[in-house]
Amino acid sequence: MPEHQLQPEKWVDNYADYLFNYAVGRVSDSELAKDLVQETFIAGLNSAKNFKGDAAERTWLIAILKRKVIDQYRKQNSKKGKAEVRISYTNDEAEGDWLEENVADPFIMGGDDKLENKELGLAIEGCIDKLPRKQADVFKMKTIQGMSTEDICNVLEINPSNLWVIIHRARTALMGCLNESWF
């Protein structure tokens, strides 16, 4: 029996947020990201027979999503005309200088910072996924969606002190999980 098995009926609850964060970090358009996640689930279902069970479910879904993101970039680019780069020298004196000197310095473009945030987001999502379901739900409602204590208590039918115990446990677990790489 393979080590991992697919459970499509749990995909949305278990992975939708993780995949969505991954997609949003890459296409920076939340509507488009939603569509990509949806397509990923459908594609995953259709190719479930190709799942060999040697990767974890989430890794496998991320691999599909990656393809979807790349396809999306291709689609966008094929709509545009071919990019044309024209470099004109600002003055005659500069003529003959190396073109590379006119290219923006990658270090001042702040690209690294964004990349780090993307990875950070996935690291946190990954740790949240390891929490017990209820802790994960409450933590997300409070921290990410910013719901009020009262609303969460009403929705989940728990009392405030219950809620704080759950959040406290979740945060303690998250600190432990993120410890090695991010603190």
Next chain:
Amino acid sequence: MKISCEEAGHICTKAQYKEASAWEIFKLKFHSLFCKVCSKYSKKNTQLTNLCEKANLQTLDKDTKERMKKALEQQL
């Protein structure tokens, strides 16, 4: 005025969401003066808050998730 480490931890977590009272925060600070463990814990807890903010995490809304579930069910 004296509180246990457990209580201090809970206040600290509440404080991350700005829902601890001034009196509670005072008790926590006072406790942390003498308790290395809690003062370290508070620091980390605050760091976690900063990390979460920096990561700009997002979740899908309920409706979207329901729609996704339905779409999946149709294919199953």
